[in-house]
Amino acid sequence: MRKRFEISVEDIEPQMDEVLKTQGIPSDKSPPEKVKSLFQESKDIFLKYSEPVGIISDISVFEFETVYRGEGLNEKETPLDEILNKADNLVLFALTIGERVSEKIRELFKTNDFALGCMLDSVASAGTDKGGDVLEENFFNLLSKKGKVNLQKCILRFSPGYCGWHMSGQKKLFEFLNPEDIGINLTDGFLMIPLKSISGVIVFGDKEIFNFDDNYPFCSECTTHECKDRIRKLFRDLRPEKEKGGR
Amino acid sequence: MDILKEISENLELGDFEKVSLLTKKAIEEKIPVEKILKFGLIGGMDIVGEKYKTHQIFLPDVLMSARAMHAGMDVLKPFFIREGMPNSGKVILGTIQGDLHDIGKNLVGIMLKGAGFEVIDLGTDVSPEKFIETAKKEAAYIIGMSALLTTTMPMMRKVVELLKKEGLEDKVKTIIGGAPVSKDFAQSIGADAYGYDSTDAVESVRKLFNQA
Ligand code: B12
Numbered sequence: 480m481r482k483r484f485e486i487s488v489e490d491i492e493p494q495m496d497e498v499l500k501t502q503g504i505p506s507d508k509s510p511p512e513k514v515k516s517l518f519q520e521s522k523d524i525f526l527k528y529s530e531p532v533g534i535i536s537d538i539s540v541f542e543f544e545t546v547y548r549g550e551g552l553n554e555k556e557t558p559l560d561e562i563l564n565k566a567d568n569l570v571l572f573a574l575t576i577g578e579r580v581s582e583k584i585r586e587l588f589k590t591n592d593f594a595l596g597c598m599l600d601s602v603a604s605a606g607t608d609k610g611g612d613v614l615e616e617n618f619f620n621l622l623s624k625k626g627k628v629n630l631q632k633c634i635l636r637f638s639p640g641y642c643g644w645h646m647s648g649q650k651k652l653f654e655f656l657n658p659e660d661i662g663i664n665l666t667d668g669f670l671m672i673p674l675k676s677i678s679g680v681i682v683f684g685d686k687e688i689f690n691f692d693d694n695y696p697f698c699s700e701c702t703t704h705e706c707k708d709r710i711r712k713l714f715r716d717l718r719p720e721k722e723k724g725g726r
Numbered sequence: 727m728d729i730l731k732e733i734s735e736n737l738e739l740g741d742f743e744k745v746s747l748l749t750k751k752a753i754e755e756k757i758p759v760e761k762i763l764k765f766g767l768i769g770g771m772d773i774v775g776e777k778y779k780t781h782q783i784f785l786p787d788v789l790m791s792a793r794a795m796h797a798g799m800d801v802l803k804p805f806f807i808r809e810g811m812p813n814s815g816k817v818i819l820g821t822i823q824g825d826l827h828d829i830g831k832n833l834v835g836i837m838l839k840g841a842g843f844e845v846i847d848l849g850t851d852v853s854p855e856k857f858i859e860t861a862k863k864e865a866a867y868i869i870g871m872s873a874l875l876t877t878t879m880p881m882m883r884k885v886v887e888l889l890k891k892e893g894l895e896d897k898v899k900t901i902i903g904g905a906p907v908s909k910d911f912a913q914s915i916g917a918d919a920y921g922y923d924s925t926d927a928v929e930s931v932r933k934l935f936n937q938a
């Protein structure tokens with residue numbers, strides 16, 4: 480299965496607090512009016528100019544091992560090394576919001592509207608990341624239709640450049656996925672163009688397989704320990720609202 | 727109120743239209759342009775930088791002030807055409823070869839300009855040779871390099887090595903920054919300084935000039 484998703488921009492609209500956090504504004508303080516209106520204005524531009532599109536493609540564990548080995552530059556032991564063989568299903572993914580928002584950001588900086596340009600950049604980055612969540616959901620729904628989903632199952636995505644998977648892993652990933660047809664190209668330095676793009680693998684399997692510790696040697700340099708949050712979220716109820724038993 | 731103080735205060739508020747008008751007014755009042763630049767505009771940006779460092783204001787506030795600073799500078803520019811805008815020193819800035827990220831580098835450039843430095847921004851994907859060629863041509867004392875990817879960081883080492891090879895290490899100093907870059911990495915490649923963020927960049931650049 481190889482599937483392209485034209486994503487509605489409203490589905491990846493980021494929340495104000497998550498964007499302001501990336502601008503160094505703490506969420507426990509109410510932001511000044513000026514900042515709120517900057518956020519609103521950049522969100523409007525984001526909604527007007529982004530063109531989110533994503534792609535997912537099935538890959539077997541065997542095939543993925545080649546992709547994951549990449550150029551041989553990964554860390555010795557990684558969370559994915561442990562998870563892979565226990566996974567039920569894998570898909571490679573790539574997603575972009577296109578070049579137009581980045582053009583708009585450059586334009587704003589050129590005309591000295593730095594605050595709006597910078598806020599738009601943060602909105603666009605958060606939106607791109609949210610696009611990854613939408614692809615995860617779409618994949619989950621496809622599996623659900625096939626009757627593969629139950630309360631013990633969940634999904635998590637991983638990207639080259641994170642958690643011991645070297646950036647150069649994108650080379651093999653691109654060779655297998657060919658996201659060029661959704662407009663993403665890879666440079667020799669493993670940079671995706673458009674800039675606001677993400678890539679990686681989405682793993683589906685038993686919740687327990689994702690319960691790894693954040694104590695790999697490279698974790699000492701990790702500033703976010705984001706895995707902890709992501710693992711915590713996995714243990715939430717993923718069934719559609721109507722199927723959840725209310726109290 | 728003293729018009730220079732008024733310029734500085736409106737700059738703090740990020741009111742670029744008012745700063746532009748007040749700068750024009752100050753010129754009409756025959757206040758020397760150097761004084762308007764130093765005490766009105768750069769003075770205002772210094773206060774903004776300090777408030778940002780001590781978390782009294784946020785990044786968007788700083789950037790609105792920077793826009794106001796540019797609006798004032800645009801009014802002053804024609805008066806400096808012959809001898810050029812006075813500045814605290816020249817910095818060549820760019821994102822290293824193979825990398826196209828520019829927001830961080832842009833923010834550093836904005837803050838350096840706000841502190842009175844002349845910034846020559848070479849953009850993104852800048853080769854080591856281009857950095858050095860421009861530094862020589864412009865007689866700049868500092869090369870600032872940005873990298874957001876571990877895969878492009880090694881290119882920064884090449885700039886430092888090329889400077890040494892050409893015997894320029896005393897004439898041109900290097901400062902590096904970007905998410906995966908660290909002080910340790912800067913030391914390991916022989917760069918002269920590292921900047922954690924845009925305010926840190928200004929401090930480090932000032933230090934390098936003071937040591938010159
Ligand atoms: C937002 C973000 C994204 C966004 C947008 C990217 C963009 N820049 O447009 C999205 C979600 C799209 C994204 C995608 C990816 N990202 Co990303 N991303 C980030 C994140 C969280 C913030 C980057 C940012 O915009 N910062 C805001 C700006 C203002 O800060 P800055 O550039 O760092 O600049 C400041 C300082 O560094 C300093 N500075 C900068 N330059 C200079 C220069 C000098 C001279 C000085 C003194 C100071 C200085 O001052 C600046 C102002 O304060 C960083 C992690 C991080 N904490 O930084 C990862 C990060 C850059 N991403 C990373 C990765 C791996 C990726 C992907 C490859 C993941 C993937 N496979 O999908 C892709 C690649 C995208 C592509 N086009 O190829 C890695 C790179 C690590 C590596 N191994 O090289 C990072 C470091 C995360 C990590 N693993 O720790 N990313």
Ligand code: SF4
Nearest residue numbers: 642693698701704706
């Ligand atoms: S601590 Fe950081 S690097 Fe380590 S697994 Fe978690 S997210 Fe990845």
